[in-house]
Amino acid sequence: MSLQKVTFSNSEGQELVGRLALPADRHPHNFAIFAHCFTCTKNLIAIKNISKALTSNGFAVLRFDFTGLGESEGDFADTNFSGNVDDLIAASDFLSENYQPPSLLIGHSRGGAAVIFAAANISSIKAVATIGAPSNPKHVRHLLKSGLEEIQATGEAVVHLSGRDFRIKKQFVDDLETKSLPETVKALRKPLLIMHSPQDDTVGIQNAEEIYRAAHHPKSFVSLDGADHLLFNKEDSIYVGEVVSGWAKRYLPITDRLDANLKTKHHVVASLDAYDGFTTSMKVGNHYMVADEPEKYSGHDFGPSPYEYVSAGLSACTAMTVQMYAKRKEWPLENIEVHTSYSKTHAEDCENCEMDSAKIDTFHREIKLTGDLNDKQKKRLMEIADKCPVHKTLHNETQVINMLLE
Secondary structure: OEEEEEEEEOOOOOEEEEEEEEOOOOOOOEEEEEEOOOOOOOOOHHHHHHHHHHHHOOEEEEEEOOOOOOOOOOOHHHOOHHHHHHHHHHHHHHHHHHOOOOOEEEEEOHHHHHHHHHHOOOOOOOEEEEEOOOOOHHHHHHHHOOOHHHHHHHOEEEEEEOOEEEEEEHHHHHHHOOOOHHHHHHHHOOOEEEEEOOOOOOOOOHHHHHHHHHOOOOEEEEEOOOOOOOOOOHHHHHHHHHHHHHHHOOOOOOOOHHHOOOOOOOOEEEEOOHHHOOOEEEEEOOEEEEEOOOHHHOOOOOOOOHHHHHHHHHHHHHHHHHHHHHHHHOOOOOEEEEEEEEEEEEOOOOOOOOOHHHEEEEEEEEEEEEOOOOHHHHHHHHHHHOOOHHHHHHHOOOOOOOOOOO
């Protein structure tokens, strides 16, 4: 994934700050905009995980801070729900002017309500996905209950939300009263994906039911069973990103990304942004993959490690080679499993074994052959395993030739 900082202006001329994530080849088939939850920011870890899942599936994702939050300019006290919708329209205009019009809107919590309203005003949007969204923007009133009386009496109040103090003005509350999400979603007539957890104790599951009943087909509901409202569990947020990616592809124009000119003659491209730690997006032949390091090595474990990919190549090549040989001989090999692990160990007969340079790369490979094979056939197939091309490459002297691309 390639990540870049972007800025654009809201309807009041204030600067909004976002991050635009692109797939490894920088040629997304569609652009999406992500709207964060009430008082959250674009940097919520769940949003990052969802974005990474989307970029791994070829989408570009713009996540930004609403006016008055995070890195964006403006006073939160002067914002309201209508302003959030306007910010989404401004984000759409930015993408249209500088990249291509967005086709997918994704919103979390109150951001989910905002994307439904925004989708009605952005013609390029072909599909909308909500995550834990309230069925009406007025839902946030219960979060303000400690200050509602003061707001009505004095025009504003300081309300403690998500561990921070926010100044809320009466215009914010009044604006909520003018918005009817059921009416808007009923008139939307765009594919809608509703994702919600039955255990959500911030925005109850009945909100998803109300949105679903109001919407026209095509509409879909996915239960995020066991997830909390903010998707703190990494597996939950990654799952959301994968589901949205798969669902959206049914309704969006997906161009053949293989025709996109990568300006490379190689088979593999890996892209790693400074913000992503070890999480590396890759295009391998016709496929898109993610590499990472385990959490114990300061990675996020979003994908296999580089050496695990090497081990995977050896395992796959071994299985293919042995199965191909067995078929050619018409031997009854029903299945082959190749279990491989990598380590760097001391050669038993090496000199200077106390030095790191004296260690050799070792692949431990165990092979399971299933089928009515005799001992002679099994022995021969094990010999063939050592003749797979990747095995030979690992044993041969190799070279890596570097060239700096401008």
